[in-house]
Amino acid sequence: MKTEAPLLPGFKLVPTFFGLKPSDRVELHENLFNLIWFGEGRWDWNTIYNMPVHIRALWTRKVNQIIAMRNAPTESSSTTTKQPKIVRPTRTAKSA
Numbered sequence: 001m002k003t004e005a006p007l008l009p010g011f012k013l014v015p016t017f018f019g020l021k022p023s024d025r026v027e028l029h030e031n032l033f034n035l036i037w038f039g040e041g042r043w044d045w046n047t048i049y050n051m052p053v054h055i056r057a058l059w060t061r062k063v064n065q066i067i068a069m070r071n072a073p074t075e076s077s078s079t080t081t082k083q084p085k086i087v088r089p090t091r092t093a094k095s096a
Contacts (some may be wrong), residue, residue: 031060038063 020028032048035056039048048056 031056035059035063038067 032045035048036043036045039059051059
């Protein structure tokens with residue numbers, strides 16, 4: 001005895017939810033990778049993947065702020081500090 005719904009010929013299911021497009025998949029996985037990489041071992045793949053979107057966005061912003069704070073002193077010091085120029089003495093020909 002079959003308990004499945006009968007299939008009508010030509011009946012095609014259309015997605016009924018507003019999920020991600022296939023083109024968004026790259027951005028999603030790049031975001032997951034960056035959180036895992038810059039999290040320095042604090043999270044694993046399953047934790048990040050199953051994390052609610054709003055919390056994942058919060059951690060992404062937080063990691064971006066930390067990276068910006070780390071890079072800010074090095075960028076400002078590299079622009080204000082000039083490397084001393086090495087002055088080499090000029091060579092002169094010896095008189096015989």
